[in-house]
Amino acid sequence: MTATKKLNLKQKYQYLTRDMDWEPSYQKKSDIFPLEEFEGIKIIDWDGWEDPFRLTMDSYWKYQAEKEKKLYAIFDAFAQNNGHQNISDARYVNSLKLFLSGVSPLEYAAFQGYAKVGRQFSGAGARVACQMQAIDELRHSQTQQHAMSHYNKHFNGLHDAPLMHDRVWFLSVPKSFFDDARSAGPFEFLTAISFSFEYVLTNLLFVPFMSGAAYNGDMATVTFGFSAQSDEARHMTLGLEIIKFLLEQHEDNVPIVQQWIDKWFWRGFRLLSLVSMMMDYMLPNKVMSWKEAWEVYYEQSGGALFKDLERYGIRPPKYQDVANAAKEHISHQLWSTFYQYGQATNFHTWMPKKEELDWLAEKYPDSFNKYYRPRFEHWDELQKKNQRYYNPTLPQLCQVCQVPVLFTETDDPSSISHRDTVYKEDRYHFCSEACCEIFGNEPEKYVQAWLPVHQIYQGNCGGPELPGVLSDYYHINLGEDNLEFSGSPDEKRWNEMKGIKPSKKDDAA
Amino acid sequence: MSVEIKTNSISTIRNTYSHIKRRFGDKPATRYQEASYDIEATENFHYKPLWDPQRSLNDESRTSIKMKDWYQINDPRQFYYGAYVGNRAKMQESAETSYKFCEKRNLISGLDESIHLKILKYLVPFRHLNLSANMNNSMIAGDSVATTVAQAHIYQSMDHLGMGQYLSRIALIIDGNTGTALNTSKTFWIDDPMWQPMRKLAEDSMVVKDWFELSLLQNLLIDKAVFAFVYEAMDEWFATLGARDISMLTEFMRDWNKDTTRWIVAVVKTAVAESDENKEKLQAWVNLWEPQVFSALVPIAQETVGKDALVNVQNELAALLKKTGLQSTESTL
Numbered sequence: 123m124t125a126t127k128k129l130n131l132k133q134k135y136q137y138l139t140r141d142m143d144w145e146p147s148y149q150k151k152s153d154i155f156p157l158e159e160f161e162g163i164k165i166i167d168w169d170g171w172e173d174p175f176r177l178t179m180d181s182y183w184k185y186q187a188e189k190e191k192k193l194y195a196i197f198d199a200f201a202q203n204n205g206h207q208n209i210s211d212a213r214y215v216n217s218l219k220l221f222l223s224g225v226s227p228l229e230y231a232a233f234q235g236y237a238k239v240g241r242q243f244s245g246a247g248a249r250v251a252c253q254m255q256a257i258d259e260l261r262h263s264q265t266q267q268h269a270m271s272h273y274n275k276h277f278n279g280l281h282d283a284p285l286m287h288d289r290v291w292f293l294s295v296p297k298s299f300f301d302d303a304r305s306a307g308p309f310e311f312l313t314a315i316s317f318s319f320e321y322v323l324t325n326l327l328f329v330p331f332m333s334g335a336a337y338n339g340d341m342a343t344v345t346f347g348f349s350a351q352s353d354e355a356r357h358m359t360l361g362l363e364i365i366k367f368l369l370e371q372h373e374d375n376v377p378i379v380q381q382w383i384d385k386w387f388w389r390g391f392r393l394l395s396l397v398s399m400m401m402d403y404m405l406p407n408k409v410m411s412w413k414e415a416w417e418v419y420y421e422q423s424g425g426a427l428f429k430d431l432e433r434y435g436i437r438p439p440k441y442q443d444v445a446n447a448a449k450e451h452i453s454h455q456l457w458s459t460f461y462q463y464g465q466a467t468n469f470h471t472w473m474p475k476k477e478e479l480d481w482l483a484e485k486y487p488d489s490f491n492k493y494y495r496p497r498f499e500h501w502d503e504l505q506k507k508n509q510r511y512y513n514p515t516l517p518q519l520c521q522v523c524q525v526p527v528l529f530t531e532t533d534d535p536s537s538i539s540h541r542d543t544v545y546k547e548d549r550y551h552f553c554s555e556a557c558c559e560i561f562g563n564e565p566e567k568y569v570q571a572w573l574p575v576h577q578i579y580q581g582n583c584g585g586p587e588l589p590g591v592l593s594d595y596y597h598i599n600l601g602e603d604n605l606e607f608s609g610s611p612d613e614k615r616w617n618e619m620k621g622i623k624p625s626k627k628d629d630a631a
Numbered sequence: 632m633s634v635e636i637k638t639n640s641i642s643t644i645r646n647t648y649s650h651i652k653r654r655f656g657d658k659p660a661t662r663y664q665e666a667s668y669d670i671e672a673t674e675n676f677h678y679k680p681l682w683d684p685q686r687s688l689n690d691e692s693r694t695s696i697k698m699k700d701w702y703q704i705n706d707p708r709q710f711y712y713g714a715y716v717g718n719r720a721k722m723q724e725s726a727e728t729s730y731k732f733c734e735k736r737n738l739i740s741g742l743d744e745s746i747h748l749k750i751l752k753y754l755v756p757f758r759h760l761n762l763s764a765n766m767n768n769s770m771i772a773g774d775s776v777a778t779t780v781a782q783a784h785i786y787q788s789m790d791h792l793g794m795g796q797y798l799s800r801i802a803l804i805i806d807g808n809t810g811t812a813l814n815t816s817k818t819f820w821i822d823d824p825m826w827q828p829m830r831k832l833a834e835d836s837m838v839v840k841d842w843f844e845l846s847l848l849q850n851l852l853i854d855k856a857v858f859a860f861v862y863e864a865m866d867e868w869f870a871t872l873g874a875r876d877i878s879m880l881t882e883f884m885r886d887w888n889k890d891t892t893r894w895i896v897a898v899v900k901t902a903v904a905e906s907d908e909n910k911e912k913l914q915a916w917v918n919l920w921e922p923q924v925f926s927a928l929v930p931i932a933q934e935t936v937g938k939d940a941l942v943n944v945q946n947e948l949a950a951l952l953k954k955t956g957l958q959s960t961e962s963t964l
Contacts, residue, residue, distance in 0.1 A: 127809060128808045129808050129810050141817070142795050142799070144820065144830075148834040149834040149837065154834065154837045160682070178727065179723075179792050180793060181724040181790055182716075183720045184723060185717040186720075190712070190716055191717070193713075204641050207641070230778075233772075237769050237770075237772035237788075238769075240773070240788075241767075241770040243771040249769070253788055254789075254790070256773075257785050259711070264712050266663060271647070271665055273643065276641070276643060276647055281645060283941075294677070301688060305680040307681055383695045486944055512962065530722065543863075552870075569681060570677060623906065
């Protein structure tokens with residue numbers, strides 16, 4: 123062989139990945155990659171794809187195996203030493219219940235979605251990056267099962283998470299989010315998950331749960347978090363590359379991508395409202411308020427990002443200002459809702475203690491005492507009179523994000539934001555202008571939504587009576603998994619374990 | 632005497648997750664079980680996929696093979712992610728030692744130029760077949776249902792990528808990291824008539840829509856025939872040419888082939904045993920594809936090990952098919 127110039131790392135990686143690909147001639151390219159064009163995205167040249175990371179499989183196996191070895195050593199030690207005794211308080215475990223039933227199934231759905239798009243692009247560089255994310259996501263879904271396995275042996279509400287994800291009313295919020303992305307085309311999937319979710323919003327999902335674990339003595343979960351960090355970093359670089367690639371390939375892609383960014387920013391924001399209540403209400407030791415997190419991770423980082431994307435003709439997400447203004451309210455509104463429907467959840471709810479109310483007042487000086495504290499104090503009074511409030515009427519769900527219609531108008535925190543529209547003679551209801559608009563762009567998709575409340579009323583969830591739905595269809599162990607925290611079997615076991623005398627009712631507020 | 636450490640024992644309230652208990656009874660579960668069973672969504676999907684509006688997400692009808700319970704198909708290796716990467720990390724560690732050793736001692740680069748050319752013509756182009764195998768298995772991982780089935784296919788996908796990279800590295804050793812040898816090798820794959828039936832087979836496999844058919848074709852028929860041919864028969868042939876050291880660089884592939892045979896035989900066997908309908912379909916696919924796999928190997932064999940060596944390969948594949956309950960077509964070579 124005649125020696126020419128030695129390959130640099132970038133070229134070498136290209137030889138080790140995309141150069142294995144070839145131009146087919148026995149089958150039509152459009153038959154091998156049938157889904158590359160139907161979304162209207164124009165790709166002029168896949169050679170323009172910059173590999174977002176360079177990791178050959180031998181290194182992948184090596185690094186990942188090292189990480190797994192360390193992670194499982196901690197899991198084993200955690201179980202052997204009953205590490206769950208070291209958490210801040212038994213209330214903390216409720217955020218794990220939310221995580222295992224709300225987030226872990228999404229990791230699995232991400233595995234499926236990335237495996238699929240990992241086959242669909244005719245650019246081999248992009249395919250390989252997606253496949254690597256697919257197997258990473260499988261990793262996360264499985265290590266989360268293992269991280270929570272020990273908790274499941276000592277606390278209620280974690281025992282049937284995948285089934286609950288498919289059936290329980292509020293879990294249709296995360297489920298429909300991912301179903302929406304997976305049922306879209308490959309480019310929208312990547313814009314939705316890699317860019318809007320993993321790149322723009324991931325710090326608002328991942329960081330709160332993992333920092334929450336660190337602040338609350340949960341060694342198993344926080345170790346998972348550290349172990350997954352380098353995977354997540356790779357996923358984020360893929361998110362940024364896909365968006366730049368689409369925008370650089372053709373100017374006709376810009377309006378399509380903009381509409382996807384508008385949609386997926388909002389879908390993600392609504393999904394994260396569940397995290398907002400977790401941060402503000404479910405963590406006994408708080409990391410930061412939702413409002414602070416939103417300011418740091420969205421307003422500042424997102425602001426810089428969209429400034430950077432301006433040169434491609436991309437503007438910030440359309441309803442960004444509504445989301446920014448809502449940071450004062452969503453966690454309180456959502457916790458109020460879950461508190462009222464605590465009979466129908468796989469985790470416990472409670473009223474914040476006095477010092478927690480004070481913390482909320484301090485973090486939300488413009489909204490908490492004015493709009494929310496009086497309601498909470500009222501409920502607390504009722505609870506002291508043994509009249510703990512549960513709402514017996516099922517809520518109206520938004521046709522798109524599937525959160526109950528509970529959020530308020532931007533300019534009036536005392537009036538519920540509600541929109542509706544008629545499509546083919548049926549009326550559909552929404553929580554916001556943004557969700558209504560998302561529906562309007564793809565009505566045929568969203569009329570199909572499996573809305574849990576409608577399904578209960580139609581008798582598709584195991585019967586007409588709520589207790590039957592909860593126990594037989596949702597598999598919620600009544601009196602163990604659901605209802606108020608104080609007086610729950612979780613609390614009782616925790617108190618026995620820690621030698622705490624039963625809490626007096628007036629400990630709260 | 633033994634040392635006894637007193638620990639604070641705390642009784643548990645359950646042994647495992649409810650979905651694992653429903654399957655395996657109320658007892659502590661293995662990590663493979665908790666990672667692999669019933670964690671995939673099965674119902675109440677919200678939207679029909681734009682790319683397949685006749686079916687739902689996670690739809691069992693993306694193959695015509697039918698199973699009452701897809702989790703009956705599992706992995707005798709019990710590979711969940713952690714076990715999988717742990718195993719492959721060990722394999723890559725010894726591969727790395729071999730590659731380093733060969734490079735240090737110039738065992739490959741020191742070979743005759745005519746041998747180099749044979750390596751580039753007959754061995755390295757199989758990296759392209761690794762790539763179609765990588766794509767096919769990624770599709771199956773996305774389309775199949777049940778984690779016990781799907782996860783093993785993403786492992787296959789990544790394994791093929793890795794093996795394609797190992798083959799590429801052999802060429803990079805030959806050309807001293809310039810890429811020229813890979814370019815040469817690729818032109819054989821694209822233009823040499825000897826390779827065209829194999830390239831056609833690779834492209835034909837990439838338009839197979841039924842994922843179980845594709846898994847049978849890729850992971851049993853193609854892989855088992857090709858790996859026996861390349862890494863056993865052709866490996867011997869290279870040795871007779873004085874290039875025995877190439878074996879050191881393909882040991883990974885032989886280990887891998889052994890490891891995955893156990894798995895794919897179990898997969899197909901379970902589907903065959905499920906029903907006569909499954910068996911008929913699978914047999915029909917064997918009848919359709921097996922002869923094509925061997926016709927694709929014939930021209931390569933003729934230029935290298937000789938056509939007769941394929942009889943052995945065919946016998947080995949026939950024995951595997953018999954284990955699954957299917958029959959080789961034993962097409963005349």
